[in-house]
Amino acid sequence: NAGVTQTPKFQVLKTGQSMTLQCAQDMNHEYMSWYRQDPGMGLRLIHYSVGAGITDQGEVPNGYNVSRSTTEDFPLRLLSAAPSQTSVYFCASSYGGGMNTEAFFGQGTRLTVV
Amino acid sequence: QKEVEQDPGPLSVPEGAIVSLNCTYSNSAFQYFMWYRQYSRKGPELLMYTYSSGNKEDGRFTAQVDKSSKYISLFIRDSQPSDSATYLCAMSRIYNYGQNFVFGPGTRLSVLP
Numbered sequence: 001n002a003g004v005t006q007t008p009k010f011q012v013l014k015t016g017q018s019m020t021l022q023c024a025q026d027m028n029h030e031y032m033s034w035y036r037q038d039p040g041m042g043l044r045l046i047h048y049s050v051g052a053g054i055t056d057q058g059e060v061p062n063g064y065n066v067s068r069s070t071t072e073d074f075p076l077r078l079l080s081a082a083p084s085q086t087s088v089y090f091c092a093s094s095y096g097g098g099m100n101t102e103a104f105f106g107q108g109t110r111l112t113v114v
Numbered sequence: 115q116k117e118v119e120q121d122p123g124p125l126s127v128p129e130g131a132i133v134s135l136n137c138t139y140s141n142s143a144f145q146y147f148m149w150y151r152q153y154s155r156k157g158p159e160l161l162m163y164t165y166s167s168g169n170k171e172d173g174r175f176t177a178q179v180d181k182s183s184k185y186i187s188l189f190i191r192d193s194q195p196s197d198s199a200t201y202l203c204a205m206s207r208i209y210n211y212g213q214n215f216v217f218g219p220g221t222r223l224s225v226l227p
Contacts (some may be wrong), residue, residue, distance in 0.1 A: 004157075031212050042121065042219035043202070050212040073175075090157055094213060100146035100165070100206050101217055105157035 002026050006091050013088040014080040014112045021109050023091030030096025032074040033103070036060065036087040043090065049074055050096060060095035081113045118215065120203055120218030129227050133190040136219045137203035144205040144216070147179050149188045152200045152220065157204050161201075162188070193225045 010047075025032065045058030049068040054109035063085060064078040077084060089109045093102045095101040120137045127133055136147075146165055150158035151197045163178040170177045178187040186205070190197055203218040 026122070035217075040219060044216040045215070048212065092215075094215075096212060098208055098212075100208060100213060102160045102163050102172055103204070105150075105159070107157045108155075110155075 004091055004093055004104050004106040006089075006109050008109060009107065010110045013078070013111065015081060015083060015113060017081050019078050019081065020088055021078075021111075023074045023076065023106060024072050025074075025091075025093040025104070026072065027093060027095075028071060029036060029093035029104075029106065030071070031094045032068065033058070033063070033092050034066065034074070035090045036085075037108075038053070038087050042069075044111075046076065046089075060103065065113045083113045085109060085111065086113045116207065117164055117216045118203065118218045121221055124221055124222040124224060125177040126226060127193055127225045129193060129195060129225055131193050131225070132224075133188075133193050133197070134150050135190075135201050135203070135221050135223070137186050138184055139186070139205055139216075141207070141216075142181070142184065145208070146206045147177070147186050148204040148206075149175075149177055149200040151206060151215075152202060154199075158171075158172075158202055162203045195225050198224045201223060 004025045034046040047066040049055045091106045092103040094103045101102040128136040148163045149161045151161045152158040167181045174191045200220040202220045206215045
């Protein structure tokens with residue numbers, strides 16, 4: 001039972017570098033999202049997708065891009081890393097279909113930008 | 115005003131104590147209420163969920179929702195050191211294209227042996 005899988009678990013980037021955080025789910029969920037978690041700030045929504053080919057911005061989208069070409073995968077791209085993007089990133093998925101259901105989270109990617 | 119308010123703690127209790135964790139919210143459109151537990155350096159995992167006002171019990175855990183007061187609680191009976199974690203309240207609503215989740219900042223709980 002893989003659930004939501006995120007890679008890598010840890011990453012150190014230099015300012016200005018780009019990278020992609022990977023997220024995959026095997027539950028056939030429609031809804032997928034990316035959050036960042038910072039001390040005292042809780043989980044803040046970066047981008048989300050309600051299905052393949054459909055994405056939209058969340059609360060803190062600047063500096064990040066997403067795409068959703070398949071139901072299973074929802075990668076998050078950092079275009080030009082900045083120290084302010086140092087955080088723990090979580091991918092989540094839920095059933096969707098216009099229903100209220102719980103979100104399932106990956107184990108997180110701990111990103112440090114120096 | 116934030117949509118969801120939660121006392122960040124930290125909260126320290128002795129083993130066996132009853133723990134009460136609370137959140138208030140401002141948006142009456144929220145329909146679905148959840149509690150997540152997050153161990154250090156791990157992702158949040160769902161503990162309990164409920165739709166309606168009232169109590170829902172699962173073992174040592176009881177989730178309580180009062181929609182009229184916009185207040186949700188999680189009670190932990192006979193707390194154990196293994197309950198030491200951060201507890202996040204969460205709520206959601208359906209809108210045009212999907213489900214909008216909002217999370218509290220979390221309360222860090224330590225249960226001391």
